[in-house]
Amino acid sequence: MIAGTDAIAARAGALVIENLGVSFGGFRAVEDLSLNIAPNELRVVIGPNGAGKTTLLDMICGKTRPTTGSIKFGDLELTGMPEYQIVRAGVGRKFQAPSVYEDLTVAENLEISLPNTHGLWQSLFYRRTAEVRRRVLEVADRARLTSDLSRNAGELSHGQKQWLEIAMLLLQDSKLLLLDEPVAGMSPRERELTAELLKEIATDRTLIVIEHDMEFVASIASKVTVLHQGRVLSEGTAEQVQRDPLVIDVYLGDDHHA
Known part of the structure; x- marks a missing residue:
């Protein structure tokens, strides 16, 4: 257990990843990956396709079990924990779609996201x-959805559905949110509001946040981590990584929207 001020920081949402690795049939998808993400930090992870970005999120949320290394969220070791326990520990995941x-209406979607509304007894007495x-x-x-509470979620725009799903994670009291390309398919105005x-x-x-759009990345990130072939290639502000010759060579020099 972590003591003193570290414990307070831990509960606030610090994430420490050390020497993380995973292999699929002999292929090293992620290798010797270490990240230190502070409480209340907005970290963006970028990199070419196949760099290990989604695999990293899969390991944090328990969908994929690492072959090596450690993932600590506060004073909890997440590696080896089942997915539902990781969710209960405050880790929320939003996929691309x-x-x-x-x-259901927007309001109903939000209500069923609240803890203690699931299961037979909770449902009966809700x-x-x-x-x-x-x-x-x-x-x-x-989440910019006040005027849409009585609308069916199916009537929302693509961007509004993304906001609704993020709002559902907030109501689940997620302390760590993992978002995979949250602005894909959004209008320019929706992207601004999402930022x-x-x-x-x-x-x-x-x-x-995993994202490809560097303009959006620059508008939100406190720090950017660039992955390449399952390793950390570069880290810094959006401006710093965009100037890094290695990043330009393996990622930004190509059509990185592909």
């Missing part, structure tokens, strides 16, 4: 209390 209940309404309205406001939303969330949560 939005995953919302399209036949009530829309004033506290439930307050939390749903608060998160809907944060604002993610920066607001990072005032009290830790975020790891």
